[in-house]
Amino acid sequence: MPAPQFTSVTARAVVLDAADVDTDQIIPARFLKTTTKDGLAAGLFADWRGRPGFPLDEPSAAGAQILIAGVNFGCGSSREHAAWALAAWGFRAVIAPSFADIFRGNALGQGLVPAAIEPAAHAKLMTVVRDAPDTRVTVDLERLEVRWMCGPEADAVCRAAFAVDPFARRQLLEGVDELGYLLKLDDRITAYEGVSR
Amino acid sequence: MTARTLFGKVWDAHVVAQEPAGPAVLYVDLHLVHEVTSPQAFAELRARGLRVRRPDRTFATMDHSIPTVKNPLAVADASAAAQLRQLVVNCEEFGVPLWGAGDPRQGIVHVVGPEQGLTHPGMTIVCGDSHTSTHGAFGALAFGIGTSQVGHVLATQCLVARRPRTLAVEVDGALGPGVTAKDLILAIIAALGAGGGTGYVLEYRGAAIRALGMEARMTLCNMSIEAGARAGLIAPDDVTFGYLAGKPHAPAGAAWDAAVDRWRGLATDDGARFEHAVRIDASALAPMVTWGTTPAQACAVDGPVPDPATAGGADERAAATRALDYMKVEAGKPLAGKPVDVVFIGSCTNSRLSDLEAAAKIFAGRKVAAGVRALVVPGSQEIKRAAEAAGLDRVFTAAGAEWREPGCSMCIAMNGDALTPGQLAVSTSNRNFEGRQGQGGRTVLASPLTAAASAIAGAIADPRPYLEAR
Numbered sequence: 070m071p072a073p074q075f076t077s078v079t080a081r082a083v084v085l086d087a088a089d090v091d092t093d094q095i096i097p098a099r100f101l102k103t104t105t106k107d108g109l110a111a112g113l114f115a116d117w118r119g120r121p122g123f124p125l126d127e128p129s130a131a132g133a134q135i136l137i138a139g140v141n142f143g144c145g146s147s148r149e150h151a152a153w154a155l156a157a158w159g160f161r162a163v164i165a166p167s168f169a170d171i172f173r174g175n176a177l178g179q180g181l182v183p184a185a186i187e188p189a190a191h192a193k194l195m196t197v198v199r200d201a202p203d204t205r206v207t208v209d210l211e212r213l214e215v216r217w218m219c220g221p222e223a224d225a226v227c228r229a230a231f232a233v234d235p236f237a238r239r240q241l242l243e244g245v246d247e248l249g250y251l252l253k254l255d256d257r258i259t260a261y262e263g264v265s266r
Numbered sequence: 267m268t269a270r271t272l273f274g275k276v277w278d279a280h281v282v283a284q285e286p287a288g289p290a291v292l293y294v295d296l297h298l299v300h301e302v303t304s305p306q307a308f309a310e311l312r313a314r315g316l317r318v319r320r321p322d323r324t325f326a327t328m329d330h331s332i333p334t335v336k337n338p339l340a341v342a343d344a345s346a347a348a349q350l351r352q353l354v355v356n357c358e359e360f361g362v363p364l365w366g367a368g369d370p371r372q373g374i375v376h377v378v379g380p381e382q383g384l385t386h387p388g389m390t391i392v393c394g395d396s397h398t399s400t401h402g403a404f405g406a407l408a409f410g411i412g413t414s415q416v417g418h419v420l421a422t423q424c425l426v427a428r429r430p431r432t433l434a435v436e437v438d439g440a441l442g443p444g445v446t447a448k449d450l451i452l453a454i455i456a457a458l459g460a461g462g463g464t465g466y467v468l469e470y471r472g473a474a475i476r477a478l479g480m481e482a483r484m485t486l487c488n489m490s491i492e493a494g495a496r497a498g499l500i501a502p503d504d505v506t507f508g509y510l511a512g513k514p515h516a517p518a519g520a521a522w523d524a525a526v527d528r529w530r531g532l533a534t535d536d537g538a539r540f541e542h543a544v545r546i547d548a549s550a551l552a553p554m555v556t557w558g559t560t561p562a563q564a565c566a567v568d569g570p571v572p573d574p575a576t577a578g579g580a581d582e583r584a585a586a587t588r589a590l591d592y593m594k595v596e597a598g599k600p601l602a603g604k605p606v607d608v609v610f611i612g613s614c615t616n617s618r619l620s621d622l623e624a625a626a627k628i629f630a631g632r633k634v635a636a637g638v639r640a641l642v643v644p645g646s647q648e649i650k651r652a653a654e655a656a657g658l659d660r661v662f663t664a665a666g667a668e669w670r671e672p673g674c675s676m677c678i679a680m681n682g683d684a685l686t687p688g689q690l691a692v693s694t695s696n697r698n699f700e701g702r703q704g705q706g707g708r709t710v711l712a713s714p715l716t717a718a719a720s721a722i723a724g725a726i727a728d729p730r731p732y733l734e735a736r
Contacts, residue, residue, distance in 0.1 A: 087588070088581040089460045089560050093699040098678045102331055102345035104305035104352045116701045140581055141461035144494060144560075145699060147396040148303065149412035170430075170464055170496050171396060175412035234428060236288035247414070248310070251422040254283055254291060258319075258424055261282045261293055 072246035073180025078161040079207040080134035082198050083124045090138055091145035092172065096154045109150055110157035125158075129202035136163045137195055137206075142183075143172025152176045162208035164215055164231075166191050177237045178247065184208050184215055190229035193219070197227075210241060269535035271432050272501050273467045276407040276532070280390045282424055289428045295389040296406075297419050298375045299326035299362065301353040302680070303394030307417035308356040316421045321361040323423065325384060326353060328366050329374045331680045334643050334670035338367050338681075346681060360420070373646025373672040376400035376614040380484065381648055383513025387502035387529040392419055397614045397696060398497075399490040403483035404510070405502035405532050407467070410491065430496065433466040434540040437474040439549030444730040446624070447482035448616060448694065448713035450474070451489045452554035452564040454546060460562040463495030466542065469534065470500050474548035480509035481618040488615045489696050492561035501533035553728055555601050556698045556711040558589030563698075565601070567716060567728045573597045592700055593708050594690075601710065601726045608691040609640040609721035610703070611714055612670075613677035616694035617645030619652050621714040626658045628718035628732050629665040635724025640667035641683065643675040667721065679704045692720040 100112030401408035490498030574586035677695035687706025715729035
């Protein structure tokens with residue numbers, strides 16, 4: 070698989086206003102009985118789809134590429150299928166006040182950017198997108214900021230900074246393949262094995 | 267020399283390379299593999315023409331999707347069967363040892379690793395499973411990884427990792443009768459919150475921890491991830507060495523003595539600094555149960571379910587209200603007395619021999635309440651044999667409980683063992699997320715004692731009166 074690359078995405082967003090969204094909700098375990106990465110979009114939030122008012126079912130969600138969710142998004146299991154399913158559905162970034170560790174790593178590896186922004190900015194962004202689902206939201210990995218129009222004036226741009234591990238950021242901006250990076254360290258791994266094991 | 271923590275010593279000893287101000291390349295001593303999170307990783311190796319670098323440091327077992335009946339492969343549904351078969355093919359092609367269906371060593375990955383003596387103090391251990399933290403009970407740095415990283419470790423025995431911060435969980439006092447390691451970890455998670463350990467490695471310390479046996483320590487470390495911490499460690503001591511001695515993959519002879527000398531040096535040095543610390547009084551704890559849909563939403567079995575209005579922030583209040591609604595639980599009242607449909611005793615948290623012995627203490631001479639389905643699922647073939655030799659299986663079946671073959675079973679409900687919509691289960695497993703044990707199912711997490719007492723009562727029950735009656 071070619072290494073994922075990401076600079077910036079500007080798109081409509083979906084608001085999923087829930088804290089502690091765990092990976093069993095993102096993709097229930099019964100969808101993990103697979104040996105490939107194919108078809109996982111069908112499992113995305115499978116048990117929440119069809120519930121009255123579930124945001125991903127709304128017509129306005131079609132074509133959205135950014136998910137805005139609550140604190141501790143992606144907690145629970147290590148299943149990378151959660152990141153694969155979000156990416157397969159069409160998401161390129163998730164914005165939340167915080168992320169679970171394993172999910173954040175899995176997402177970055179897929180080129181799905183986890184943008185953790187301050188709770189105050191997050192609340193403001195949710196309100197704006199809820200009121201105007203057509204709002205274009207930008208997740209900019211180069212500048213490490215989330216931007217959106219927050220007023221009628223052409224220059225009414227709101228911004229919220231986010232942090233991404235610099236190494237992971239460089240990999241995504243440059244399309245570096247992490248396994249390739251590790252394979253190039255073969256001599257050092259062999260040297261380590263010689264000394265320590 | 268600077269005083270170092272247990273975590274710091276293990277981490278420092280495994281750094282192969284360090285990016286300036288960035289992550290480390292960490293060497294992995296032991297890589298455990300199962301059928302669900304590995305197929306895409308093996309496929310990646312195949313696509314790139316790579317081999318498994320250290321098949322001698324890699325072990326595979328079947329646990330997540332394997333039916334918990336005799337001849338599991340004959341009854342597995344088509345997709346589970348294909349996944350199990352793919353693991354056989356992958357292990358053969360890449361030379362990885364596999365403890366598959368029918369092997370006397372087969373079982374849940376975090377049960378069989380320690381049981382076979384693969385897990386040693388001071389090791390780095392990874393697996394495509396978040397409950398890999400279990401192995402931290404031995405003073406190993408053990409954590410779950412995604413499938414891409416499973417591929418990285420298969421191919422290079424290394425992964426890219428950022429150094430986490432350290433959090434000391436100091437547990438003083440002593441657990442009271444009927445209060446177990448499971449109750450302790452549920453109390454710790456409730457104190458930290460579902461995301462409170464994010465970015466940290468926990469070290470469990472103090473008198474109450476030292477007093478725990480190895481299996482109880484595994485229960486404790488197992489659920490570190492439920493507070494958001496990828497790993498939880500306990501310093502190795504004579505309890506650890508006593509458990510490991512003589513295990514098939516433990517060092518033997520002079521190598522054993524040398525290893526124990528080395529392992530004794532792993533404990534956190536006096537004066538070493540943790541970035542954060544919490545303190546828990548074990549003697550103040552009662553048996554715990556979860557009332558919500560994260561493991562952090564827990565309370566004493568005899569205490570009132572907290573009112574969402576008293577929860578900290580708006581987010582927490584909303585989450586608590588949503589959880590109570592899903593669970594059909596009323597705030598302000600104890601959970602004890604709430605009718606149950608299913609009791610599940612098993613999982614990488616609580617399926618070891620001491621867990622089954624605890625449950626059997628309650629089941630002995632009693633009957634599972636009418637209308638309740640009780641499943642007892644041992645964590646491994648070895649535990650199953652030991653339990654049967656001790657007559658525990660007959661205690662369970664005489665009480666009316668099902669005695670199953672080893673696997674993850676109803677903890678993750680991938681293998682055919684599942685709740686039906688609306689059913690309420692008391693489970694010794696680790697996650698009470700919505701639908702975790704089956705679509706629409708509701709889960710109350712508890713200790714094996716509480717689970718067994720609830721099976722007898724037909725409702726959520728405090729196990730202590732059942733123990734006193736003995």
